Amino acid sequence: xxxxxxxxxxxxxxxxxxxxxxxxxxxxxxxxxxxxxxxxxxxxxxxxxxxxxxxxxxxxxxxxxxxxxxxxxxxxxxxxxxxxxxxxxxxxxxxxxxxxxxxxxxxxxxxxxxxxxx
Amino acid sequence: xxxxxxxxxxxxxxxxxxxxxxxxxxxxxxxxxxxxxxxxxxxxxxxxxxxxxxxxxxxxxxxxxxxxxxxxxxxxxxxxxxxxxxxxxxxxxxxxxxxxxxxxxxxxxxxxxxxxxxxxxxxxxxxxxxxxxxxxxxxxxxxxxxxxxxxxxxxxxxxxxxxxxxxxxxxxxxxxxxxxxxxxxxxxxxxxxxxxxxxxxxxxxxxxxxxxxxxxxxxxxxxxxxxxxxxxxxxxxxxxxxxxxxxxxxxxxxxxxxxxxxxxxxxxxxxxxxxxxxxxxxxxxxxxxxxxxxxxxxxxxxxxxxxxxxxxxxxxxxxxxxxxxxxxxxxxxxxxxxxxxxxxxxxxxxxxxxxxxxxxxxxxxxxxxxxxxxxxxxxxxxxxxxxxxxxxxxxxxxxxxxxxxxxxxxxxxxxxxxxxxxxxxxxxxxxxxxxxxxxxxxxxxxxxxxxxxxxxxxxxxxxxxxxxxxxxxxxxxxxxxxxxxxxxxxxxxxxxxxxxxxxxxxxxxxxxxxxxxxxxxxxxxxxxxxxxxxxxxxxxxxxxxxxxxxxx
Ligand code: SF4
Numbered sequence: 001x002x003x004x005x006x007x008x009x010x011x012x013x014x015x016x017x018x019x020x021x022x023x024x025x026x027x028x029x030x031x032x033x034x035x036x037x038x039x040x041x042x043x044x045x046x047x048x049x050x051x052x053x054x055x056x057x058x059x060x061x062x063x064x065x066x067x068x069x070x071x072x073x074x075x076x077x078x079x080x081x082x083x084x085x086x087x088x089x090x091x092x093x094x095x096x097x098x099x100x101x102x103x104x105x106x107x108x109x110x111x112x113x114x115x116x117x118x
Numbered sequence: 119x120x121x122x123x124x125x126x127x128x129x130x131x132x133x134x135x136x137x138x139x140x141x142x143x144x145x146x147x148x149x150x151x152x153x154x155x156x157x158x159x160x161x162x163x164x165x166x167x168x169x170x171x172x173x174x175x176x177x178x179x180x181x182x183x184x185x186x187x188x189x190x191x192x193x194x195x196x197x198x199x200x201x202x203x204x205x206x207x208x209x210x211x212x213x214x215x216x217x218x219x220x221x222x223x224x225x226x227x228x229x230x231x232x233x234x235x236x237x238x239x240x241x242x243x244x245x246x247x248x249x250x251x252x253x254x255x256x257x258x259x260x261x262x263x264x265x266x267x268x269x270x271x272x273x274x275x276x277x278x279x280x281x282x283x284x285x286x287x288x289x290x291x292x293x294x295x296x297x298x299x300x301x302x303x304x305x306x307x308x309x310x311x312x313x314x315x316x317x318x319x320x321x322x323x324x325x326x327x328x329x330x331x332x333x334x335x336x337x338x339x340x341x342x343x344x345x346x347x348x349x350x351x352x353x354x355x356x357x358x359x360x361x362x363x364x365x366x367x368x369x370x371x372x373x374x375x376x377x378x379x380x381x382x383x384x385x386x387x388x389x390x391x392x393x394x395x396x397x398x399x400x401x402x403x404x405x406x407x408x409x410x411x412x413x414x415x416x417x418x419x420x421x422x423x424x425x426x427x428x429x430x431x432x433x434x435x436x437x438x439x440x441x442x443x444x445x446x447x448x449x450x451x452x453x454x455x456x457x458x459x460x461x462x463x464x465x466x467x468x469x470x471x472x473x474x475x476x477x478x479x480x481x482x483x484x485x486x487x488x489x490x491x492x493x494x495x496x497x498x499x500x501x502x503x504x505x506x507x508x509x510x511x512x513x514x515x516x517x518x519x520x521x522x523x524x525x526x527x528x529x530x531x532x533x534x535x536x537x538x539x540x541x542x543x544x545x546x547x548x549x550x551x552x553x554x555x556x557x558x559x560x561x562x563x564x565x566x567x568x569x570x571x572x573x574x575x576x577x578x579x580x581x582x583x584x585x586x587x588x589x590x591x592x593x594x595x596x597x598x599x600x601x602x603x604x605x606x607x608x609x610x611x612x613x614x615x616x617x618x619x620x621x622x623x624x625x626x627x628x629x630x631x632x633x634x635x636x637x638x639x640x641x642x643x644x645x646x647x648x649x650x651x652x653x654x655x656x657x658x659x660x661x662x663x664x665x666x667x668x669x670x
Contacts, residue, residue, distance in 0.1 A: 010145060011215035012169035050147040053165060072597055073536060077167050081537035083465045083547040087198055087213070088168055 001060045001067065002038045003029040004045060005077070006052035014077045014089070015052060017041050022052065025089060026078035027096025031060060031067060066096070068103035075100050119180050119488065120265050120410045122230045130227040133234065137161050138220035145217065162233025163219050166540050170214040173236040174226060178246035178264035178288075179207035179491035186478035186489060188229045190471035196222050201474070203459060203467040205531060205582055206243055206285070207491040208236060212538050234272070239280045239367075241271035241352075245287035245296045248490040251411060252500035254448035255291035257307045258315060259411045263288045263344065266399055266407055270345050277352050281359030282367035284352070285324075297493055297609035299323045299332040300585055302369045303351060308338060315341040321351060321381065322373025325579035329615045330370040335382030342404070346397035350389035354381065414486045414501055419451020423504035436511050438560060439522040444507065451504050455485075456524040457497040457514060462554035464518075465547050466532040467495030476517045484510055493582075493609075494570075495531055496524065527569040527636070528554035531582055535575025535592060536599070542575035544592025544599035544625070549573055552629045557636075566636055569649045572607075585609035587650045588635060589616045590628065599625040605635070605661055606653045617658055620666050634664040 003026070004017035015022040016029030023029065032038035038057055045055035059070040069075050078100050080088015090097050122130070137157070144154040158164075162173040174189070181189075189209060193201050196218045197211040204210055214222065226232060235242055246264040250256065267286055271277065277284070287296040290307035298304030304320035316338040323332030339347050351369075358376075360366040373381045430437045443456040457477060459467050469477075477497055481489040484506045490498040502510055514520040523529050530553060533539065535546030550573055557563050572586030583589030589604035600622040607616030623631055636649075638660050643652045653661065 007165055007169075009151075010217045012165055014168060049151060050145065053151055070597070072599065073167070073542075076536060080168060081212075081547075082545060083537050083551065084198075 001062075002032045002035075002057045003060050003069070004032075004038065004041050004055060004057055005029070005074070006045060006055035009049075009051060009053050012053075017045060017055070020044070025094070025096055026069070026100060027066075027094065032057075063099065063103040066099045068100045075103065119182055119261075120177075120268075120407070126230070127227070130230070130232055131224075133161075133232070134220060134223045134227055137223060141216060141220050156238075158216075158219075159237040160234070161219070161223065162236040163214070163216070164237065164540075166212065166534075166538050167536075168538065169212065170216055170219065171538070172211045172214045172219060172222060172233060173204075174209045174211075174231055174233050175236050175243045176208055176231075176491050177268050178244050178250075178261055179248055179493075180246075180250075180261060181481075181489045181491065182229075182487055183478040183482040183489075185229045185231055186474045186481065188226060188231065190474040190478070192222055192225060193471040193474065200468050200470045202465070202534065203469065203491050203495050203497070205493050205495060205533070205580055207245060207248075207493055208243060209491075210534070212534070238278075239282050239284075240278050241267075241274065241280075241284045241286065243285075244268055244271075245285070245298075245301065245493055247289045247291055247295050248492040248498045249295060249445070249454055249500065250290070250490075251413065251488075252447050252452075252454045253291055254446065255293060257290045257309060258341075259408075259413075260288040260290040260296075260307065262404075262408050262411050263305065263307070263341075265410070266344065266404065267348070269407075270348070270399075276349075277356070280352070280356060281361045282364070282369075284355075284369065286348075292611060294609075294611040294613075295492065297582065297585065297613070299613035300325055300329075300582065300609055301332065303348065304332045305344075307341070310338045317341060317344060317347075319347065319351075321385075322370040322378065323613075324368050324370040325582060325584045326368070327365055327577050328371065328374075329579070329584040330374060331613045331615060332370075333373060333378030335378055335385060342401070343394065343398055345399055346392045346394055347385070347389055349397055350385045350392060353388050354384045414488075416449035416452060416501070417503070419449075419503065419505075421450045423451065423507075426504045426507050429508040433508075435515075435520070435522070436508060438564075439511050439520060440507065442522045442526060442564070443524040447501065449501075453502050453504055453507060455499040455502050455507070455510060456492075457499065457519050458521045458524045458529055459496055459519070460523055460529045460554065461518055461521040462523075462528050462558040463551055466530055466550050469497070469519075470517075473517045473519055476513060476519065480510055480513055494529065496529070522560060523563055525568045525570070526563040527557045527566050527571060527632075528563055529570075530554055531570075531572040531586070533574050533581035535573070535581075539575060541578060542592065543577075543594040544575055544601065546573040546575040546581055546590075546592060549590060549592075549601065549625065549628055553632050556629050556633065566640070567648055569636075570609075571632070572609075582609055583607075584615045585613065586616060587648075587653070588632065591622075593622050595622065601625060601628050603628075603631060603635075603665070605658055606650065608650060619658065619662055623665070631665045635661050638664045 287301040320332035485499040532546040532550035536542035574581035585607040604616030
């Protein structure tokens with residue numbers, strides 16, 4: 001499964017593709033089961049150079065109760081920096097943020113949760 | 119400190135309006151990202167994970183109160199109320215919007231600050247001893263020379279497209295607080311046998327993928343010949359540096375491949391061709407620049423302050439602060455104060471707008487209008503009267519800046535890492551937070567003594583991990599954060615690249631591993647030995663055994 005992401009040109013905000021428009025929350029991102037529509041969306045995004053910078057596809061995978069980006073870097077982009085929980089998208093809270101945060105915890109086996117200041 | 123003249127100010131204003139125009143054209147789609155990216159980078163604007171990052175040059179780490187207040191204002195107006203001081207003694211804002219960047223640069227220009235040459239393959243901000251003008255150890259004020267280099271290297275047409283970025287450090291003390299040997303060029307002011315002032319010139323230092331400690335190519339360069347000699351070094355580099363391979367393009371690779379002796383020989387040959395009259399700074403101009411750094415007038419004060427002694431006896435926290443963060447000044451009755459941006463649990467190098475304003479006020483009121491930034495991500499008030507130390511300590515305490523841990527185990531360098539940086543493999547900040555919290559007990563930290571932990575989120579080594587007494591490098595192992603430990607590095611006058619301890623360990627193991635390393639030190643140390651000294655005596659074996667014994 002894939003999602004399409006970029007940074008918005010004017011302010012750098014992390015955005016996700018959702019049926020022809022850009023949304024700020026991963027929870028609202030369009031998920032592509034197949035490569036063909038994902039590629040089409042990517043091509044469309046690349047034709048919007050005054051809206052976003054460097055759009056690219058990311059791997060997402062099912063987690064308990066939902067989906068999350070696979071790469072830790074992408075989870076961080078969807079949440080915000082772990083040293084300042086009051087900055088970035090995580091500051092607004094919400095179900096999708098909690099899911100990814102939990103997924104991140106689960107991916108960091110070996111008690112790594114401790115490292116995250118919450 | 120140095121003041122811009124009308125020409126400088128006019129140039130900055132022009133540069134801002136040029137960038138404003140470029141941003142407008144980019145937003146309107148008149149230029150592509152490929153065309154725009156180099157332009158924004160020339161103005162210090164990077165795109166990172168969550169937003170744009172603006173890197174502002176703080177020339178040789180010197181700030182006046184107006185500049186600090188302006189940085190606070192920018193933090194409040196355009197960022198999330200804070201800024202991040204870096205190992206290059208610059209300041210980064212991590213939440214910048216492209217559309218605001220021209221206004222920010224216009225605002226910074228009001229106080230002679232800008233972001234020019236904070237990116238790209240040019241000569242970057244020069245590092246100088248943060249105790250310049252204040253320490254009795256120094257032979258001359260290194261800021262004079264750093265300012266000479268700044269003026270010479272700014273927009274220098276011959277050196278604006280080097281094979282790779284280029285960093286210079288200047289120190290004038292035996293104790294090196296600039297990490298001179300990790301710079302492309304390190305300059306150490308020394309007296310020659312005849313008593314004349316000159317520079318020991320070290321070339322080819324650098325961290326990153328292939329760490330090198332700079333080699334001395336000239337023991338004593340007459341001070342007045344500095345610029346022609348720098349020009350000769352850069353010419354040799356410009357001619358032979360590996361532009362074909364980014365990973366081999368730094369001057370350290372050239373110096374290593376030619377050998378320092380041969381590199382030095384080529385520099386001398388090049389230097390011989392240069393006409394000193396056209397390349398070196400005239401004495402009158404040097405004197406003019408020197409005038410801006412004229413020693414501050416210090417009162418004649420007793421070496422001991424009864425007021426301070428009384429306050430110290432009554433306040434153990436002040437006594438601890440004095441022990442760890444306050445250093446001797448060249449003038450009797452004064453002191454140098456380290457402000458550690460390292461409260462355990464906080465992000466190393468971060469300062470809030472309120473904290474910057476407090477430091478600005480303190481600099482103005484108690485430190486002759488000067489504050490400094492160190493490459494260890496701390497601030498310094500260079501000229502504080504002993505009588506004023508209790509008040510300074512109180513004011514710092516009120517904004518959470520009185521952390522009494524300068525040079526101790528919790529005074530950790532950490533780069534932004536994967537929390538912000540688009541190049542990172544792993545996070546650095548949470549590792550620093552976790553270690554600092556583990557050693558938050560100040561008695562324990564003081565017992566351990568000087569211990570420099572430095573953390574980088576990738577091999578680019580912005581966190582100087584190679585030269586940490588304990589270095590920590592983030593690596594990505596199948597999508598998980600792992601960390602490679604190095605031991606025995608030093609960025610000081612006894613510079614050395616640390617040795618890799620063993621296989622990278624999982625993030626969850628790092629703090630325990632530091633605990634293990636410290637336990638070996640405490641067990642093995644002999645009187646008077648720092649961690650580094652013990653390591654150098656015993657070698658890596660006992661440390662390795664302690665960390666990896668448990669793993670197997
Ligand atoms: S060391 Fe790597 S992760 Fe850290 S700031 Fe530098 S480039 Fe980014």
